[in-house]
Amino acid sequence: MDNGLNNSRNDFEIFQQLINGEKLDYLDSAATAQRPVSVLKAVSDFYRHDNANVHRSINTLSSRATDSYEAARDKVAGFIHAVDSQSIVFTRSTTESLNLVARSFGDLVVTAGDEILVSEMEHHSNLIPWQQLAQRKQAKLVYIGLQADGELNMTDLKRKLTSRTKIVAIAQVSNVLGTINPIKEIARLAHEQGAYMVVDGAQAAPHFAVDVQDLDADFYAFSGHKMLAPAGIGVLYGKKALLDQMSPVQFGGEMIDHVDEQSATWAAAPLKFEAGTPNIGGAIGLAAAIDYLQALGMDKIEAYEQDLMAIVLKGLSQIDGLTIYGPLDAAKHASVLAFNLGKLHAHDVATALDLQGIEVRAGDHCAQPLMHYLGISAAVRASFYFYNTRDDVDRLISGLQRTKEFFSNAAR
Amino acid sequence: MQLDKLNLLYRQLILENAAHPQHYGHLANSSYHLMLPNPTCGDTINVEMVFQAEKVAEIAFTGQGCTISQASASMMTSVLLGQNLVDAKKLIASFSRLIMGEPISDQENQALGDAAVLASVAEFPTRIRCATLAWHAADNLLDQYLEKKHE
Ligand SMILES: Cc1ncc(COP(=O)(O)O)c(C=O)c1O
Numbered sequence: 001m002d003n004g005l006n007n008s009r010n011d012f013e014i015f016q017q018l019i020n021g022e023k024l025d026y027l028d029s030a031a032t033a034q035r036p037v038s039v040l041k042a043v044s045d046f047y048r049h050d051n052a053n054v055h056r057s058i059n060t061l062s063s064r065a066t067d068s069y070e071a072a073r074d075k076v077a078g079f080i081h082a083v084d085s086q087s088i089v090f091t092r093s094t095t096e097s098l099n100l101v102a103r104s105f106g107d108l109v110v111t112a113g114d115e116i117l118v119s120e121m122e123h124h125s126n127l128i129p130w131q132q133l134a135q136r137k138q139a140k141l142v143y144i145g146l147q148a149d150g151e152l153n154m155t156d157l158k159r160k161l162t163s164r165t166k167i168v169a170i171a172q173v174s175n176v177l178g179t180i181n182p183i184k185e186i187a188r189l190a191h192e193q194g195a196y197m198v199v200d201g202a203q204a205a206p207h208f209a210v211d212v213q214d215l216d217a218d219f220y221a222f223s224g225h226k227m228l229a230p231a232g233i234g235v236l237y238g239k240k241a242l243l244d245q246m247s248p249v250q251f252g253g254e255m256i257d258h259v260d261e262q263s264a265t266w267a268a269a270p271l272k273f274e275a276g277t278p279n280i281g282g283a284i285g286l287a288a289a290i291d292y293l294q295a296l297g298m299d300k301i302e303a304y305e306q307d308l309m310a311i312v313l314k315g316l317s318q319i320d321g322l323t324i325y326g327p328l329d330a331a332k333h334a335s336v337l338a339f340n341l342g343k344l345h346a347h348d349v350a351t352a353l354d355l356q357g358i359e360v361r362a363g364d365h366c367a368q369p370l371m372h373y374l375g376i377s378a379a380v381r382a383s384f385y386f387y388n389t390r391d392d393v394d395r396l397i398s399g400l401q402r403t404k405e406f407f408s409n410a411a412r
Numbered sequence: 413m414q415l416d417k418l419n420l421l422y423r424q425l426i427l428e429n430a431a432h433p434q435h436y437g438h439l440a441n442s443s444y445h446l447m448l449p450n451p452t453c454g455d456t457i458n459v460e461m462v463f464q465a466e467k468v469a470e471i472a473f474t475g476q477g478c479t480i481s482q483a484s485a486s487m488m489t490s491v492l493l494g495q496n497l498v499d500a501k502k503l504i505a506s507f508s509r510l511i512m513g514e515p516i517s518d519q520e521n522q523a524l525g526d527a528a529v530l531a532s533v534a535e536f537p538t539r540i541r542c543a544t545l546a547w548h549a550a551d552n553l554l555d556q557y558l559e560k561k562h563e
Contacts, residue, residue: 020417345478347453348422351539355417364454371454377476378453406418 004387005304006296011036012387022357025392025399030175030203030336030383031361032225035289039228042288043281054280055254055271069280072287073270079290080201080220081211082237089236089243089270090278094202095125097221097236098169100273101198102129104246105219105238106167109196112138114166117195119144119152119181120373121174124366126200130169139166146373150177150326158189165195172204176365176381177326178309178333180204187216196242202226206293206385207335208302212237224282228289233282236273243269250275301386306330308384308393312337315397319404325374336383338365341400344407346378352403353380358396420532421539422479425487429526430479435472435489442470444553450481450545457485459549463557467496473546480530480539485546487527492550497558499523504551510534511543 003009012034015024026034046068052061054069070085077085091097106129110116116130120143134141142165145156152170161168168190172183187197196218204210206227212220217237224233238246248255248266255275257265266272293301310330316322321342327333341349350362361381364371371377382396442460449456455477462470471493473485488507492500506520507527513534521528533543 345455347455347478347480347539347542351421351536352415352418354538355415363452368454377455402415406415407422 001304001307001390004389005300008036008296008387009389011038011292013037015387019357019359020355025356025358025395027358027360027382027384027388027392027396029206029385029388030226030381032231033206033228033385034387035228035230035285036292038292039230039285039288043230043285046281046284051280053277065280068287069278069283072283075287075290076235079210079294080205080235080237081213083213084240086268086270087238087240087243089238089273090283091221091234091236091273092232092279093225093234094200094221094223095234097219097234098125098198098200099129100236100249101219101221101238102133103249104273105196105242106130106133107136108246110134110137110139110166113164114139115142115160115162115164116140117142117144117157117160117165117168117170117190119170120146121150121152121177121179121367121370122169122171123175123200123202124368125202126169126171126198127369130167140164143369144170146177146179149328150174150179151332152179152181152186154182154185157186161189161193161195163193165190165193167196167198169198169200171200171202172210173201173207173334173336174326174370175203175336176338176367176370176379178336178338179326180332180334183215183217187218191216203334203336207298207305209298218242224286224289227286228292229286230279230282233279233286235286238269240269243273246273248272248275252276254278296386304386305335305384308388308390309333309335309337311390311393312382312384312396315393316400319397319400321404322400325379335385336381338379338381340376340379341404344403346380348407349380349400349403352406353396353399356395356399356402358399360396421536423529423532425526425529426479426483429483429486433473433482433486435486435493436474437472438474439470439472442472444556446549446552446556447475448545448549448552450477450541452541453478455481455542455545457481457546457549459485459546459553461550461553461557463497467494468492468500469494471550473549477545478539478542480533480542481545484527484530484543487525487530488546488550491523491525491527497554500554501551504547504554507547508544511540 052065054066198219199217201222205222220237225231252275325338346362445460447458457475
């Protein structure tokens with residue numbers, strides 16, 4: 001455990017440095033993960049040896065680039081168990097994926113008086129696109145409440161999910177509470193009411209095996225940069241039949257079928273959603289990231305992170321005055337842990353940890369409605385990945401103890 | 413242990429001002445007020461001012477935030493209270509340079525009073541915004557007043 005899962009820490013050059021004179025204790029993977037050398041190499045190999053534009057020129061290099069880009073699409077399809085590679089749309093990020101669904105699919109199916117169901121724990125990325133859709137269409141944005149332990153209130157969900165509901169949009173894992181939401185059950189309930197299920201998988205896909213068919217998700221969005229790939233590549237999975245009905249939201253090269261002076265027709269999905277030159281290197285990096293993750297094993301990653309979480313939860317619960325947000329059971333709590341230390345402001349705690357080489361995030365975590373719901377303005381968040389070690393976790397616990405002592409002595 | 417460096421940031425005066433802020437609250441009839449958010453943490457600071465005879469006759473702040481932002485707002489209210497408009501603008505400019513780690517004269521340093529201890533924030537780049545938030549709000553209010561006067 002002390003060199004990460006399978007000694008994986010060695011694969012990340014970034015961990016060789018000191019931060020403020022201390023070994024780097026990177027606990028901010030929920031914001032963005034680190035990149036292993038294999039991913040960096042795949043990207044640089046592409047640019048050094050195979051770089052060309054895709055789906056354009058009839059030349060050897062271009063066909064090689066196109067093959068790699070499309071192979072990345074196949075790899076992503078396999079990673080989330082999609083039936084068909086053509087249901088994988090490459091985007092810039094989770095944010096762009098969700099905006100695409102809300103614009104294209106949302107505008108198609110939502111009409112005045114309809115309801116869109118989200119939860120109180122959504123990231124702004126899975127909130128504002130729906131809020132905007134509701135405003136455009138005079139639809140209603142309805143919030144599912146939470147239980148005291150930070151789990152979704154399923155009774156509330158069942159009450160609010162009605163025949164008026166057109167879209168249910170929920171994160172599989174909360175980026176603040178770490179709560180793992182029962183997407184499969186929610187999708188079943190949504191479908192019973194004739195609603196569509198949109199899943200924000202940004203904090204889920206990096207950490208455990210995802211099977212979009214088993215979940216029966218209509219759409220599933222995630223970002224490459226939270227799962228070892230370069231920033232600027234994201235994925236939108238959509239059921240093929242739905243993608244086929246949807247209109248593009250961006251227009252230009254690559255996405256057309258036939259163009260006249262006054263009108264045009266579109267390529268089939270997914271290309272109709274990928275206007276312009278895509279992030280080819282990013283897609284290739286994402287494929288390399290998936291190779292890396294699959295070599296480790298998603299199940300092993302999940303189990304390893306659960307062990308770390310159990311240690312952290314136990315350690316932090318022994319610190320007097322520390323409030324943990326989200327489930328206290330490690331099995332129900334994925335990879336991210338938000339907390340506050342007594343009355344200390346999250347920023348002060350983060351600075352004190354930073355001076356000890358411990359990199360956490362402090363703030364509202366792009367989830368202001370959740371902060372209001374919890375009655376706080378900010379929280380500290382530590383987030384873990386398979387390359388974190390027992391030592392990383394122990395340092396967080398002792399670092400917090402030291403922080404607490406510092407401020408309680410200083411207060412006198 | 414790097415926590416020694418924490419003493420540099422969290423000096424006694426700063427902790428005291430954060431725990432017991434001066435001029436915290438609302439003014440009965442403030443003609444100028446502005447709320448500024450710190451986008452990186454979601455904190456907000458609301459500054460209120462009353463101008464009389466070309467001076468900052470009354471000043472107060474509210475808001476929740478970290479130790480640095482609260483202490484800085486508190487110290488600022490004491491520094492700016494009673495100053496004429498020109499001096500108030502100058503003080504804000506000196507503070508702004510101080511916090512960016514730029515040199516300021518002894519005279520400027522003295523004029524800033526307690527707020528001068530915030531100089532150490534310059535060594536913590538991620539926290540500069542916390543320290544400057546209230547000052548930005550005050551600067552903005554002074555500009556608003558000056559603009560209105562010129563209309
Ligand atoms: C749950 C969740 N949804 C959406 C996002 C947005 O991801 P991105 O910034 O990569 O678009 C994030 C990450 O910040 C997240 O944690």
